Amino acid sequence: xxxxxxxxxxxxxxxxxxxxxxxxxxxxxxxxxxxxxxxxxxxxxxxxxxxxxxxxxxxxxxxxxxxxxxxxxxxxxxxxxxxxxxxxxxxxxxxxxxxxxxxxxxxxxxxxxxxxxxxxxxxxxxxxxxxxxxxxxxxxxxxxxxxxxxxxxxxxxxxxxxxxxxxxxxxxxxxxxxxxxxxxxxxxxxxxxxxxxxxxxxxxxxxxxxxxxxxxxxxxxxxxxxxxxxxxxxxxxxxxxxxxxxxxxxxxxxxxxxxxxxxxxxxxxxxxxxxxxxxxxxxxxxxxxxxxxxxxxxxxxxxxxxxxxxxxxxxxxxxxxxxxxxxxxxxxxxxxxxxxxxxxxxxxxxxxxxxxxxxxxxxxx
Amino acid sequence: xxxxxxxxxxxxxxxxxxxxxxxxxxxxxxxxxxxxxxxxxxxxxxxxxxxxxxxxxxxxxxxxxxxxxxxxxxxxxxxxxxxxxxxxxxxxxxxxxxxxxxxxxxxxxxxxxxxxxxxxxxxxxxxxxxxxxxxxxxxxxxxxxxxxxxxxxxxxxxxxxxxxxxxxxxxxxxxxxxxxxxxxxxxxxxxxxxxxxxxxxxxxxxxxxxxxxxxxxxxxxxxxxxxxxxxxxxxxxxxxxxxxxxxxxxxxxxxxxxxxxxxxxxxxxxxxxxxxxxxxxxxxx
Numbered sequence: 001x002x003x004x005x006x007x008x009x010x011x012x013x014x015x016x017x018x019x020x021x022x023x024x025x026x027x028x029x030x031x032x033x034x035x036x037x038x039x040x041x042x043x044x045x046x047x048x049x050x051x052x053x054x055x056x057x058x059x060x061x062x063x064x065x066x067x068x069x070x071x072x073x074x075x076x077x078x079x080x081x082x083x084x085x086x087x088x089x090x091x092x093x094x095x096x097x098x099x100x101x102x103x104x105x106x107x108x109x110x111x112x113x114x115x116x117x118x119x120x121x122x123x124x125x126x127x128x129x130x131x132x133x134x135x136x137x138x139x140x141x142x143x144x145x146x147x148x149x150x151x152x153x154x155x156x157x158x159x160x161x162x163x164x165x166x167x168x169x170x171x172x173x174x175x176x177x178x179x180x181x182x183x184x185x186x187x188x189x190x191x192x193x194x195x196x197x198x199x200x201x202x203x204x205x206x207x208x209x210x211x212x213x214x215x216x217x218x219x220x221x222x223x224x225x226x227x228x229x230x231x232x233x234x235x236x237x238x239x240x241x242x243x244x245x246x247x248x249x250x251x252x253x254x255x256x257x258x259x260x261x262x263x264x265x266x267x268x269x270x271x272x273x274x275x276x277x278x279x280x281x282x283x284x285x286x287x288x289x290x291x292x293x294x295x296x297x298x299x300x301x302x303x304x305x306x307x308x309x310x311x312x313x314x315x316x317x318x319x320x321x322x323x324x325x326x327x328x329x330x331x332x333x334x335x336x337x338x339x340x341x342x343x344x345x346x347x348x349x350x351x352x353x354x355x356x357x358x359x360x361x362x363x364x365x
Numbered sequence: 366x367x368x369x370x371x372x373x374x375x376x377x378x379x380x381x382x383x384x385x386x387x388x389x390x391x392x393x394x395x396x397x398x399x400x401x402x403x404x405x406x407x408x409x410x411x412x413x414x415x416x417x418x419x420x421x422x423x424x425x426x427x428x429x430x431x432x433x434x435x436x437x438x439x440x441x442x443x444x445x446x447x448x449x450x451x452x453x454x455x456x457x458x459x460x461x462x463x464x465x466x467x468x469x470x471x472x473x474x475x476x477x478x479x480x481x482x483x484x485x486x487x488x489x490x491x492x493x494x495x496x497x498x499x500x501x502x503x504x505x506x507x508x509x510x511x512x513x514x515x516x517x518x519x520x521x522x523x524x525x526x527x528x529x530x531x532x533x534x535x536x537x538x539x540x541x542x543x544x545x546x547x548x549x550x551x552x553x554x555x556x557x558x559x560x561x562x563x564x565x566x567x568x569x570x571x572x573x574x575x576x577x578x579x580x581x582x583x584x585x586x587x588x589x590x591x592x593x594x595x596x597x598x599x600x601x602x603x604x605x606x607x608x609x610x611x612x613x614x615x616x617x618x619x620x621x622x623x624x625x626x627x628x629x630x631x632x633x634x635x636x637x638x639x640x641x642x643x644x645x646x647x648x649x650x
Binding site: 086091229360362363 | 421422423426427430488489490491511589590593594595597602605607608609610611612613
């Protein structure tokens with residue numbers, strides 16, 4: 001049967017009425033027919049739902065309010081959030097043509113670049129998206145960022161304030177300049193980038209990444225480093241004063257700061273990446289997947305998202321729709337954006353292995 | 366005329382093995398074979414992936430550290446679990462039930478939660494350090510975690526039931542008359558222990574040691590959270606290749622090396638304990 005290529009049909013819990021069967025087979029048949037052509041001019045029969053794996057938690061709630069529910073209002077297609085699917089699961093899905101796991105998938109930008117390099121994703125239909133208005137580092141041929149997140153320096157306010165805290169990565173990585181334990185993510189990506197900046201590499205000359213400089217910066221402060229594995233740990237480290245300052249993601253420290261915890265942060269030399277939306281290669285629901293992806297890139301929905309969580313929009317038109325008080329917390333805000341630099345996802349997809357190997361060797365000492 | 370085969374219970378049991386056999390083949394042997402296949406045949410046939418791994422000092426150091434840590438955890442578990450299992454095997458019913466609950470309830474709690482509980486207890490301003498500093502025993506917080514100490518404490522606590530339960534099982538099934546016989550024949554407590562009790566408990570020791578060691582070799586969360594950067598287990602590297610750099614052939618090769626190394630260690634251990642067992646053996650367990 002067509003169950004594998006027929007996620008809409010296979011998912012029905014109860015009866016599988018003839019109408020549903022005909023509807024879904026019709027969708028598959030027309031999808032198969034137009035697979036060879038670039039983008040279908042004829043609308044296919046609509047699927048009942050699209051499955052969107054995302055990061056979950058507060059981000060999913062925000063996605064639901066800003067993107068998912070508005071898409072359902074416009075098109076009538078239900079959006080079903082699913083558990084986060086990493087690039088490894090995406091590869092397993094595409095290699096085995098096991099559709100039903102996700103129609104449009106939210107990956108981290110670095111993962112999306114790897115997926116693109118390995119040919120696991122479809123090209124994005126930019127006729128549906130206003131590409132000139134998108135941030136150039138966000139809109140790639142195979143993947144498109146839906147939000148901008150910042151990796152920055154956060155500190156415990158009992159020890160430092162805005163003027164006394166480390167002002168940039170050079171302060172972070174200069175031995176002896178700031179005393180005390182400091183937190184870092186136990187992962188090569190993002191950490192090696194900021195370490196290179198800590199060695200003095202200017203942010204506009206960051207890529208191709210000078211791995212040796214990153215390692216020497218890390219080695220300089222080795223004894224003061226405390227590593228965290230998960231984002232939630234990073235927030236806890238500051239609150240519990242396990243570290244005096246650290247590398248953290250702005251989304252993780254915004255909440256505690258707002259709730260009155262002794263946490264503060266600054267966007268100086270922040271490194272930007274974000275959630276990237278991809279469409280698995282060969283997916284049967286491509287027509288509507290492209291439209292959903294385009295919907296997530298609209299200025300209006302992105303502005304709504306930024307008001308719910310402190311991540312910036314990738315559609316520059318959205319900035320006009322966001323009030324100034326909210327902009328102050330966003331990596332894309334007018335005061336913050338000039339100080340930041342985007343990670344080069346393609347460099348990491350092509351040469352990341354070397355950085356990982358060097359980082360592992362550094363960890364072992 | 367064909368002679369009718371007589372149905373014996375023995376043959377019946379053999380047929381009962383077919384469903385679990387199919388289960389094992391489909392869900393265990395086949396996936397394992399694909400992993401080994403990926404390591405050997407992709408991107409092209411050859412030992413390229415294996416040479417990449419064995420030529421890199423990072424990989425070798427991590428492999429060595431993994432086995433070394435697993436061995437340390439196993440020894441500590443054995444030393445701690447043996448007296449506990451002994452006490453439990455000699456306890457009355459009520460005491461035994463309480464003791465079992467104390468062992469099993471943490472056992473059923475998620476590994477991740479227990480790991481983070483240890484982290485919360487032992488962190489710089491956690492419960493233990495707070496007590497120590499306030500009591501004046503130390504001036505500065507002691508570094509309990511993000512080093513080997515933290516990892517050992519966490520892993521031992523998590524793997525202890527795997528050692529206690531097989532030991533308990535072996536000890537309870539022991540024929541205590543053999544012990545009394547040894548005492549009657551004039552052996553002092555030490556000789557009774559070394560020559561009678563210990564060999565009789567060997568099956569339990571073997572089972573516990575194997576369970577703990579093999580589990581410890583594959584541990585990921587506990588060393589990652591409670592350990593420092595130097596406490597890197599092989600599972601961390603495999604995870605990196607599978608999910609972060611998407612280098613599945615290399616990950617498969619690494620997993621295969623782990624499998625082969627563990628199997629070799631198991632075979633060596635089997636031969637060693639068989640020799641010791643026959644040297645000390647005075648009766649069946």
